[in-house]
Amino acid sequence: MKKIFTITMRDIVSSLRDSMIIYIIIFPFILAVILRMMTSSVGATTVNIAVDNSIDSTMVEYLEDFGNVETFDSIERVNKRVNDTDDVFGLTKKGLTYSIIQEGNERASSVDLLEYMVSSYENQNLDLPIEVEVSDIGWNLSPIKQYGGNLLIVFISVFGGMIILINLVEEKQENTLSAVNVSSITRTQYVIGKGLLGFMVPIIHSIGILAILNYGQINYLMVIVVILCIAMISVLIGFLIGVTNDNILGAISSMKMLFIPILGSIFGAIFLGSQWHYLLYWSPFYWAFNALNSIILKEATWSGVLLNCSIIILITGIIFALLSKKIKRGLN
Amino acid sequence: MKFAHNFIKDMKVSFKTFYIYIEILMALIFVAILLFVVPENFSSDINMYAHIDSSLQSNEIVEALESDNSSNIILLDSMDEIKYMLEEDRNSIGISISMVDQKILYNVILQGYESQKYRNIIEKSLIAEGIKDLPEYGSNTNIVTLASSSERLSDRLNMLPIFLLLNSAFTGLFIVATYIFMDKEEGTIRAFAVTPAKVWEYLLSKMGVMLVTGLLTGLITTLLVAGLKANYLHLIALLIATNLFGTSIGLFISSFYDSIMKAMGAILVTFMTLAFATTSYFMPSFNPIIIRILPSYPMAFAFREVFLENPDIAYIYSNVAGFTVLAALFFLWSNHRFKKTLTV
Numbered sequence: 001m002k003k004i005f006t007i008t009m010r011d012i013v014s015s016l017r018d019s020m021i022i023y024i025i026i027f028p029f030i031l032a033v034i035l036r037m038m039t040s041s042v043g044a045t046t047v048n049i050a051v052d053n054s055i056d057s058t059m060v061e062y063l064e065d066f067g068n069v070e071t072f073d074s075i076e077r078v079n080k081r082v083n084d085t086d087d088v089f090g091l092t093k094k095g096l097t098y099s100i101i102q103e104g105n106e107r108a109s110s111v112d113l114l115e116y117m118v119s120s121y122e123n124q125n126l127d128l129p130i131e132v133e134v135s136d137i138g139w140n141l142s143p144i145k146q147y148g149g150n151l152l153i154v155f156i157s158v159f160g161g162m163i164i165l166i167n168l169v170e171e172k173q174e175n176t177l178s179a180v181n182v183s184s185i186t187r188t189q190y191v192i193g194k195g196l197l198g199f200m201v202p203i204i205h206s207i208g209i210l211a212i213l214n215y216g217q218i219n220y221l222m223v224i225v226v227i228l229c230i231a232m233i234s235v236l237i238g239f240l241i242g243v244t245n246d247n248i249l250g251a252i253s254s255m256k257m258l259f260i261p262i263l264g265s266i267f268g269a270i271f272l273g274s275q276w277h278y279l280l281y282w283s284p285f286y287w288a289f290n291a292l293n294s295i296i297l298k299e300a301t302w303s304g305v306l307l308n309c310s311i312i313i314l315i316t317g318i319i320f321a322l323l324s325k326k327i328k329r330g331l332n
Numbered sequence: 333m334k335f336a337h338n339f340i341k342d343m344k345v346s347f348k349t350f351y352i353y354i355e356i357l358m359a360l361i362f363v364a365i366l367l368f369v370v371p372e373n374f375s376s377d378i379n380m381y382a383h384i385d386s387s388l389q390s391n392e393i394v395e396a397l398e399s400d401n402s403s404n405i406i407l408l409d410s411m412d413e414i415k416y417m418l419e420e421d422r423n424s425i426g427i428s429i430s431m432v433d434q435k436i437l438y439n440v441i442l443q444g445y446e447s448q449k450y451r452n453i454i455e456k457s458l459i460a461e462g463i464k465d466l467p468e469y470g471s472n473t474n475i476v477t478l479a480s481s482s483e484r485l486s487d488r489l490n491m492l493p494i495f496l497l498l499n500s501a502f503t504g505l506f507i508v509a510t511y512i513f514m515d516k517e518e519g520t521i522r523a524f525a526v527t528p529a530k531v532w533e534y535l536l537s538k539m540g541v542m543l544v545t546g547l548l549t550g551l552i553t554t555l556l557v558a559g560l561k562a563n564y565l566h567l568i569a570l571l572i573a574t575n576l577f578g579t580s581i582g583l584f585i586s587s588f589y590d591s592i593m594k595a596m597g598a599i600l601v602t603f604m605t606l607a608f609a610t611t612s613y614f615m616p617s618f619n620p621i622i623i624r625i626l627p628s629y630p631m632a633f634a635f636r637e638v639f640l641e642n643p644d645i646a647y648i649y650s651n652v653a654g655f656t657v658l659a660a661l662f663f664l665w666s667n668h669r670f671k672k673t674l675t676v
Contacts, residue, residue, distance in 0.1 A: 101478060137415055249514050
């Protein structure tokens with residue numbers, strides 16, 4: 001046990017010396033803070049409006065109840081703003097007529113919304129034949145926060161594997177890997193010692209990210225179980241890339257390849273209809289995303305989580321069986 | 333001549349380490365996902381679960397609700413069913429319509445995460461829809477469209493600029509440091525120090541390899557996904573300028589560190605920060621200033637112009653010129669720094 005911790009501590013000290021581990025540990029938390037700021041801003045803006053000085057201040061105040069209003073001193077500047085790359089509508093008034101200015105490539109329904117608002121303002125003295133009440137069912141978790149946090153956790157789980165592979169390639173370059181082979185430490189102790197960091201880092205990340213994004217009372221024990229399972233695949237890939245590459249160039253670009261199945265599985269799970277999800281069953285990242293989704297929604301049961309975890313372990317086991325010879329050979 | 337020699341040597345290394353093959357493979361996987369997994373267009377319509385009181389003409393109301401073409405109306409028998417469906421489908425909204433005191437009451441039921449502004453819009457939209465048939469209603473708005481032939485890309489094609497940005501334009505940002513530190517580890521730089529070659533020639537040859545890789549992956553992907561629906565002249569100009577810019581940033585960051593481990597952390601942070609521009613690209617109405625000032629923001633939209641029938645040439649080439657100048661500045665700055673540190 002002591003030998004295993006010696007290996008782990010050695011990697012931590014080596015990574016601390018290079019500041020890499022500090023970046024790797026802190027960076028996901030910064031991303032989570034940015035995501036948290038974004039989720040609040042995304043909900044706040046629904047339509048962006050640029051107005052010139054023909055629009056009086058009462059109308060500007062009225063429009064601010066619906067969207068983000070920017071004021072310009074001429075119609076030319078309003079047109080320039082509308083022509084910018086983002087979606088902004090212009091509004092100007094000549095006599096009694098309002099003109100809504102659009103670039104033409106915005107979502108078709110967005111311009112209707114601004115037209116509705118202007119019409120309602122102009123007809124606000126009418127005796128309304130209808131009444132509108134708006135209520136909700138008390139669900140405060142927006143889809144962008146629900147999926148964003150989940151994506152971040154699964155994506156970040158790769159970082160543990162990345163530390164392992166960089167350490168392994170460095171050891172190969174400095175010939176310390178061969179030195180380990182003639183020391184008293186066994187191969188298993190060495191692998192566990194190296195791999196521990198790949199499990200510890202994602203657990204710290206996931207708990208931190210979930211706390212920053214504040215999902216309320218979720219079951220952190222379930223989160224740890226899922227992360228331990230998904231970390232297995234990252235560690236395995238970290239080892240595989242680390243031992244099969246003699247140079248950091250090949251190793252880093254191979255690791256970059258891993259981004260495709262991760263992002264593909266997660267975006268597939270979000271955007272594809274459930275009837276197409278079987279296309280993603282091969283991916284352990286899909287099952288991890290599924291399990292974390294139910295935990296974040298507070299709908300997870302232990303049997304469901306364990307089923308997802310079993311599938312991840314099964315896929316990892318198959319990959320390990322296929323690649324174990326290659327890893328063993330690389331460690332020699 | 334020395335530059336050409338260095339460049340050919342570096343290209344050989346990129347083949348020997350399988351780096352270039354990995355980049356091409358990654359581009360092909362991306363193409364396969366785009367063509368076989370991603371639909372041509374996603375349906376972004378949301379479901380609206382509605383219950384209409386039996387005393388009302390439900391057909392007319394459904395027609396009115398469907399008029400904005402942004403939601404699928406699904407009729408249900410009771411308010412309880414609406415609430416149940418809202419819990420099952422967190423992207424949906426509900427509406428219950430009944431007659432109260434000779435007025436039609438629209439009771440809109442949202443999830444709870446929607447902003448107050450969104451709620452206000454829903455309320456005003458329904459009111460506007462409800463009053464437009466009144467005799468005393470006056471409409472005095474008209475809609476002016478600035479661009480005579482504005483077009484929207486298909487959802488599939490709309491993803492291509494992001495790949496071109498993150499993978500082809502920023503390939504050097506991610507990899508160039510690895511190249512330099514690999515040379516350091518293997519002692520190539522010490523060997524280089526005793527040759528008459530200049531540091532800038534060494535750095536330029538690295539930029540050349542990154543440029544070839546970026547152009548190769550960008551053109552392969554575009555050719556296979558967009559075919560002839562792209563202007564390749566504009567694309568190549570933009571790929572060259574943005575790739576040089578990305579690599580010069582990578583060189584600049586690397587010049588502050590003496591090992592790949594140290595540099596990689598800073599590069600990852602830079603890369604992920606630049607990647608945040610993609611959120612505003614996919615949600616153009618979400619455009620905070622913090623995202624608009626990122627260089628990746630205009631780059632993404634400039635790549636999009638390449639696929640339009642009537643691209644904004646001025647916008648594309650102002651990006652090309654701007655990023656070429658920035659690339660030159662960062663390259664010169666990196667060269668200045670590396671002259672002191674490269675062979676240490």
